[in-house]
Amino acid sequence: MKIKRVSESVSIKRSIESGTQEQLLQVKAIIEEVRIRGDEAVREFTEKYDDSYLELFSVTQTEFDEAFEVIEENMVDVIKEAAENIHSYHMKQLRPSWMTTEENGTILGQKITPLDSVGVYVPGGTAAYPSSVLMNVIPAKVAGVERIVMVSPPGENGKIPPAVLVAAKVAGVKEIYKIGGAQAIAALAYGTEQVRPVDKVVGPGNIYVALAKKEVFGDIDIDMIAGPSEIVILADQTARPNEVAADLLSQAEHDERASSVLVTPSQELAEAVAEEVKRQLIELPRKKIAEKSIQDYGVIYVTESMDEAISIVNELAPEHLEILTENPMEYLGQIKHAGAIFLGRFSSEPVGDYFAGTNHVLPTNGTARFSSPLNVEDFQKKSSVIYYSEKALNQNVHKIAAFARLEGLEAHARAVEERFK
Amino acid sequence: MKIKRVSESVSIKRSIESGTQEQLLQVKAIIEEVRIRGDEAVREFTEKYDDSYLELFSVTQTEFDEAFEVIEENMVDVIKEAAENIHSYHMKQLRPSWMTTEENGTILGQKITPLDSVGVYVPGGTAAYPSSVLMNVIPAKVAGVERIVMVSPPGENGKIPPAVLVAAKVAGVKEIYKIGGAQAIAALAYGTEQVRPVDKVVGPGNIYVALAKKEVFGDIDIDMIAGPSEIVILADQTARPNEVAADLLSQAEHDERASSVLVTPSQELAEAVAEEVKRQLIELPRKKIAEKSIQDYGVIYVTESMDEAISIVNELAPEHLEILTENPMEYLGQIKHAGAIFLGRFSSEPVGDYFAGTNHVLPTNGTARFSSPLNVEDFQKKSSVIYYSEKALNQNVHKIAAFARLEGLEAHARAVEERFK
Structure with missing residues (x-):
């Protein structure tokens, strides 16, 4: 797995198939x-x-x-x-x-x-x-x-x-x-x-x-058109290399185009994880896929500080984010963009893939900047509800008519005025 | 304005510009x-x-x-x-x-x-x-x-x-x-x-x-790509023809491709509104636009009953719906699809266009079946948050691993098992 100092350029290499x-x-x-x-x-x-x-x-x-x-x-x-x-x-x-x-x-409302x-x-x-x-x-x-x-x-x-x-x-x-x-x-x-x-x-x-x-x-x-799956792991020196490697590989086995990224201020962890990935890869049934994925889309970023690491995470806006640090809750408030955030070593990504109850349909390709996990509201819609009484319209009819005329929409103005003719 | 019996075919004629x-x-x-x-x-x-x-x-x-x-x-x-x-x-x-x-x-959560x-x-x-x-x-x-x-x-x-x-x-x-x-x-x-x-x-x-x-x-x-604006008015015999006509015209003046539709069980109202539209049109500054819109996209549907009228409204899934009946609240529960619902004669559509506070960016072209007015959530996104304790993972690790193996994803199973090695 490639280890890079952050200055080199920070991006998830992503492969989007757009069709011929x-x-x-x-x-x-x-x-x-x-x-x-x-x-x-x-x-x-x-x-x-x-x-x-x-x-x-x-x-x-x-x-x-x-x-x-x-x-x-x-x-x-x-x-x-x-x-x-x-x-x-x-x-x-x-x-x-x-x-x-x-x-x-x-009466104003929102009907769902x-x-x-x-x-x-x-x-x-x-x-x-x-x-x-x-x-x-x-x-x-x-x-x-x-x-x-x-x-x-x-x-x-x-x-x-x-x-x-x-x-x-x-x-x-x-x-x-x-x-x-x-x-x-x-x-x-x-x-x-x-x-x-x-x-x-x-x-x-x-x-x-x-x-x-x-x-x-x-x-x-x-729904959104999903790209290949991604994981970013934010870790400090307390993370266990075998666990970090196992989680990176669980992403890599999905697809040759899946991407697995570790961001850490610890050079020591970076090196140990790279070793562990190599070791664990050998025994995987989907070794070929995972190996290709790690080779093409796997990267470890070593940062100067935890703050820098967090800012990289926000830039990457990953589909899955794991925080494997001494006190992961500490950083939750600083995470701006991520589909799902897994906190601590017992919240390995498959926990969310299968079982915890959160949705595993998540925004890929950095779209966590503006998209959400699949959720109940994706299957509902809203209607605005407006009820004005005679009194309410009477109080405001001249303002509404004036605004309509400012926009050159005379029939709009006349529609409200028609009520008081 | 054309008056049609419902049996003839119910649809809003819509004009979508898709570009050359x-x-x-x-x-x-x-x-x-x-x-x-x-x-x-x-x-x-x-x-x-x-x-x-x-x-x-x-x-x-x-x-x-x-x-x-x-x-x-x-x-x-x-x-x-x-x-x-x-x-x-x-x-x-x-x-x-x-x-x-x-x-x-x-701990499971949703971070907005x-x-x-x-x-x-x-x-x-x-x-x-x-x-x-x-x-x-x-x-x-x-x-x-x-x-x-x-x-x-x-x-x-x-x-x-x-x-x-x-x-x-x-x-x-x-x-x-x-x-x-x-x-x-x-x-x-x-x-x-x-x-x-x-x-x-x-x-x-x-x-x-x-x-x-x-x-x-x-x-x-x-955001959504908006089509021309539409209004559907659901009215009974208590509606005032001059007000219905004024509201239809306020829509029609927007755009030659805007559509204005009245659905009513009252033949009498239908005829009176058609007359009023003609009368009010003459004096409008944007007469040309409104006239063309009414001619091409305006229609009055006369139904057998109020129930039938409501079912037509739901089929049309209009951007704006006005309910001009004796007791409009009575029908609110039956309206399934509409961008904004205006209740009663003092809630003329321009009230919502300019002033009430609800959003006037609404789903057009029947997309109210699955879309909502522009709202705060269009500018936010969610992240799932997952924290499993050692105890929680220990209780469920075998289930999670089993599910992963059912799907042939061995590295997923090993990732959670790695925690208890």
């Missing part, structure tokens, strides 16, 4: 076909890209039953407990509608309502993570979304992996279709005979899914 | 130039498109002073009072960071922080609305954004309109540049010698501005 012009045209064509020909087109694309011919897309009760036979009961219990923790954390994000009243009769329907995309193959099913579905449930639809491409056996089905069931999803790719996004956005359209699609996917989401955006809402 | 391929290429080229050549490029484009050669872009103290000399004191007071109302409403949207603690030592910096775009010409300055700036201020930058193209006299400068001053903006178009968006996104970059740009603009915002999105955040 050819891929974009392909995606546009798929969406167009699905809009025109509905299920027939979805069926053809599913056969072409996922090697499955499906008359009906819906997951059957038998498939659910089979899934619960495959996954061990203990494991189902773990998934349930994780789901409960996620539910409990996200319940805290719920807010009521509110209103204010004034003596002159004015859930989206009617949401689609959750779950990628196929090795990227079909049951934990992500929980993380995407449960906030929508808590928000009060009535209809949650899941889509996922059928695997080689024409089915969705059992762990994903179990997680979907635990999270309370009832409507699941074995469709994927741009055709699934198009079906969710515009509807087909079998799939009624939804108001928003969330969940990660490959480049075709990402491009399709961008295409339908505006007609429906989408 | 040529405009997009032009915008891309402008952005590229500004990224490479900074101020020099901005200066050239300002000369080319806004007919002003400016060495320094910043608005001077003299220009502020002049603005306050031009705008009447009474009018400044109205702007100030509106600003106070907007401030007061948006303060209610503020929420604290929170945390939960458990006996085993677990403002964005560091925000840019507010204010269009030039007749679309330079001081009210929009207040609506875009004040929520950012309330959110705690430290640096708020305003940009607006210089007018024919090389200056920004006085009312806009007064509103900016009242809202507390200190940094204003006389630049506009795609070059201003590029400067805000990537920075130049005179303009430091920001994290997010909000505010309406012409098609070049909209395309530029889409282009820089991802590198920085943007």
